[in-house]
Amino acid sequence: MFLATGLFRSIGIWLIETIRHFKSPYVGIWLFWRPALIINSPEIARNVLVKDFGSFRNRFVAAGPGDPIGLNLLTADDPLWSSIRRRLTSIFTASKLRALQHLFDTKTSELIQRIDNTEDKTKISVRMMCTDYTTDVVGTASFGVKTNATLTGEDPIRTITKSFMDFDLLRGISWSAIFFFPEVAEFFRFKMFPKKSTDFFKRIYLTVSKQRQQQNVPGSAPKDLLDALISLKENVGGLNEELSDDTIVAQAVAFLFAGYETSGSSLAFALYELAFYPEIQEKLYAELVEAKDKCANNSLDINTLADLQYLNCVIKEALRKYSPMGWMDRVALVDYKIDDKLTIPAGTPLYVNAIGMQYYEEFYPEPEKFDPDRFLPENEKESMQFTYLPFGEGPRNCIGKRFAQISLRSALAKLVLNYEFRPLPGQPTPSEIDIDKLGLFYVPSHHLYLDFIRR
Known part of the structure; x- marks a missing residue:
């Protein structure tokens, strides 16, 4: 059962053990009183996520009533979800993301500066450094404000994102309810984030959006995520209702929450694996040097990095081993035939066992x-x-996929070009890393340390 699992062991580990033990295309479980289904089959996963998406348009996760930023792209049901998604999708096109080149150049350079300025590089927490970087790039794109976490490890937004992942027993119970027991979340009025966090981000949004509205030309195309969010107030895709400021802020916070920890931990895991596989590290370094030498300005831009075969293979493998969110939840909107042996009733939750x-x-x-x-x-x-x-x-995949890939490529390339990573005595091997048991993400429960050798 997910609740007990989430409180005492990693859900990701449990999902890996489940497919290995049962070796079945699907496994039935009980969420207390409610039957649910874990999908272990790529064919059934394709049907649920793509082919028969109309029968699984909504997620099972739901925040409690009165949660000011609970109604976000992660939790909203149709038709609100499709309306918001349609408007925000235009911001994540390749051409729009190329406009963020300066942001990625600046923040990856600050990564190098931070490591260079650290006297004892063996004391650098790889995960903290990487999530500092992803907080900056995602936070800037979401709220249009300059942040300084990459260089210093400190920033008001970074202070809040650290609290996002500060799980204790009570927070673990509330999040398990939000993700797996919506009736419990509704009864206890659980919220996704503390009031202090929501108030902080709402103040930022109201201040910056007011400035943007005064500067922007009416009818002009949105230039970044914040512009797109502001435009949601003007046109919500035929819903004939105005979205509240809370709902607008919810989208920005959801993007920040879904992006900073997932990308940051994935980057940290990739660096850690490379330290233990020096031959892979050197093969990647050789590809990057060759590509850099061919560039007119000796600089690897977003387009060039996207075309580097081995860089993308390294990132894909890191994401295979360390997918931060190890499942996709959906709820059946109609009675649905899984196969000749099983038909599930409407309202049944399904969990695609990705990891x-x-x-x-x-x-x-x-x-x-x-x-x-x-x-x-x-x-x-x-x-x-x-x-x-x-x-x-499918239609409800991660809207920030391209953004995450760019942030990972940019940072990994800059770090590999400037440093050799080596494991430290006494540090766990990748297979010995303890995975967090209280949170929902597949992330390390402790700091990871490496030696950074300047090339």
């Missing part, structure tokens, strides 16, 4: 091994479709 399939030997031989070569074109197979789901699939 379980990504660790299943039948799909990925030696799944515990960090092996980017499995994603080379000659090794990828059509049968791997829907066994690799770090960003989900």
